[in-house]
Amino acid sequence: MTATENVASGLPVATFTEAMSRLVSGLAVVTTRQPTGQPCGLLVSSICSYSVDPPSALVVVDHASRCRDSLARCVEFGVHVLGRGEERTARTFASRGADKFADVGWEWDGEVPRLFDAPIYLRCNTSAVFDHGDHTVLIGEVARTEVAEAEPLVCYRRQFDWRLRRNGVRQP
């Protein structure tokens, strides 16, 4: 068995992750307050709408994420869907930098560190948390939604700011 093979299924992990990288996704920064009072946040592509009644969103967090424990215990968290032009913010929150909030504009919205520039903001009350495998599923009931007009930041095959091609031409 190779290192990139799932023990239970024998499925090659590299093939699975390559397949999933071809799923076009939006990108969002998920934030909350740590028990220390400091903000924390990470970039996710796993954001999706979960239910309409009640309005709920779902994100999936790797157990290796430094935010995982704070998110699993928090009463509220924020979801910031990023717009085109926020590639730098995406890379900052995908990193394991010491202070990811140093160079972004933000403020507290209750327990949620709210980023100023994201075109879509959801403040969520944590309603379900469960583990499966090496990730934690987090469902939040949406208490506040703000939407500004902007084109989305789109990820495809690990490339940020991917754009649709029409007749083989990447759109501006």
Ligand SMILES: Cc1cc2nc3c(=O)[nH]c(=O)nc-3n(C[C@H](O)[C@H](O)[C@H](O)COP(=O)(O)O)c2cc1C
């Ligand atoms: C395009 C992209 C999508 C990602 N999606 C997720 C995700 O859905 N869930 C997750 O836990 N990590 C995801 N990550 C990885 C985290 O952003 C990354 O591990 C980050 O360093 C975690 O930060 P932290 O340890 O400070 O929490 C993604 C990274 C990239 C580049």
